[in-house]
Amino acid sequence: MAKLRMGVVGLGFMGSLHARLWHELPNTELVAVADLDPATGEPLARKYGCAFHADPADLFARADIDAVSIVTPDRHHVAPATAAAAAGKHILLEKPMAHTGAAAAEIAAAVEQHGVRLMVAHVLRFDPRYVQLRAAADPETFGEAIHLRAKRNSVRGLAQRLGANSSVLYYLGVHDVDMLQWVARSPITRVYAQKVQKLSNGNEDALYAVLNFASGAIGTLDYSWAWPDGLPNGYWVHLEAVGTKSAAFLEVRDQGLHLVGETGTVGADTHLWPEINGKIIGDLRDELLHFAEAVQSGEPFVQDWRDAQDAIRVLDALFASVDQGAPVDVRR
Ligand SMILES: NC(=O)c1ccc[n+]([C@@H]2O[C@H](COP(=O)([O-])OP(=O)(O)OC[C@H]3O[C@@H](n4cnc5c(N)ncnc54)[C@H](O)[C@@H]3O)[C@@H](O)[C@H]2O)c1
Structure with missing residues (x-):
């Protein structure tokens, strides 16, 4: 089978990993990369022997x-994604959608208009711990969900680097909103969120929320990137689900x-995107390999993009709840 010919738009922290993987995977070829900043893009294109474009349209x-792959900053996904679709390219779009x-x-x-395939890169759907936690929440053995809790905390250096270009909900929080709805097998219908902003990073330092699920379960979110950079390993992540028959949690x-x-x-990364034997x-490799194989075979992606879109509706409600100081229904 011919190799899938790939381009990458946005070559920062995450985009450079996508580029490297398309270059390394056996069934794909990195043909061209694009970034508004030639100082970022040109050396990377030289390294992988591919073309560079300063204008993604080219x-x-x-x-x-x-x-x-579209790997531009969180608030800048629409223009490249719609242009890629109009050009007839299949799309792996980094989260949040x-x-x-x-x-x-x-x-x-x-x-939908241009008939291209879209997968949103929710990498936790490829993390063996999260996938097994979801399997453990199978209603047959788990019963009905009673409560769910997600925590994703990181360091202030990350919040400073991203500034007003991002939000703790875009960069960190959307992972768990997607995961909670997937594990609960039920949509979040109502949220009550509050934030704190003291560090002048241009985004929220922390956001906590109480959630209602359509099933009647309740949940909480605990998001922060206010920790001093000395937080061991730079992160603290927790997910738990308690049902009428059993429960599961992970603590990372x-x-x-x-x-x-x-x-x-x-601490060293042993599972997200570590370099082993060169x-x-x-x-991340499993995610990109899955995208390429599913595009080549025509098989469905493990996650439908409509789930990723639904997580954004929950983010909208979280922002609205913070603004209004009151519980807000998720609009679908
Ligand atoms: N799945 C994960 O675990 C994970 C981890 C980190 C980041 N991300 C996501 O990846 C995306 C990028 O994050 P990052 O940390 O790599 O950002 P970054 O700031 O490091 O890099 C963004 C790059 O995009 C370029 N750029 C900006 N606008 C552009 C445009 N219109 N066209 C072409 N290039 C443009 C910038 O010059 C920069 O090189 C975000 O959506 C983020 O949420 C996902």
Whole structure:
């Protein structure tokens, strides 16, 4: 079978990983990359022997590209995604699908109008721990969900780097909104959220919320990127689901590997996108490989983009609840 010919738009932290993986995977070829900043894009294109475009429109116009990764900042997904769809390219779009429900609807309309395939890159759907937790919440053995809780905390250095371009809900929170609805097998219908903003990073320091699910379960969200950068490993993540028959939780504060130096200890990534024997392995590789295989075979993606779109409706309600200081229904 011919290799899937890939382009990548947006070559920052995450886009450079996508580019490297399309170059490394056996069934794909990295044909071209695009970034508004040539100082970022040109060296990367040289490294992988592919073309560079400062204007994404030039990448979308190429006939020798089948599909693209769109890895631009959170508030800038709509223009490249709709342009890629109009150019007939299949799309792997980094999460969040878009920064508002209205923006996600624009992308959905473009994908449907032009008949291209879209997968939103919710990497936890490829994380063995989350996938097994979801399996453990099968109603037959789990019963009915009583309560669910998600925590995703990170460090203020990340919030500073992203500034007003992002939100704790876009960069961190959407992962768990998607995961909670998937694990609960029930949509979040109502949210009551509050935020704190003291650090002058241009985004919320922390956001907590109480949730109602259509099934009658309740839940909470605990999001922060206010921790000092000395938080061990830079993150603290928790997900739990308690049902009428059983329960499951995961608690992630390290990956089980600690590298100890004279000035301190750092944790190493063992499952997201570690480099092992010169190649990237782990959840992200599995996600990109799945995208390529499903496009080549015509099989459905493990996650329908409509689930990703639904998570954005919940984010809209969380923002509205913060603004109104009151519980808000999720509008569908
Ligand atoms: N799945 C995950 O675990 C995960 C992790 C990190 C980031 N992300 C997502 O990836 C996306 C990018 O995040 P990041 O941390 O890599 O951002 P980043 O700021 O490091 O990089 C963004 C890059 O996009 C370029 N860019 C900006 N606007 C552009 C445009 N219109 N066209 C072309 N290039 C443009 C910038 O020059 C920059 O190089 C975000 O949506 C983020 O939420 C996902």
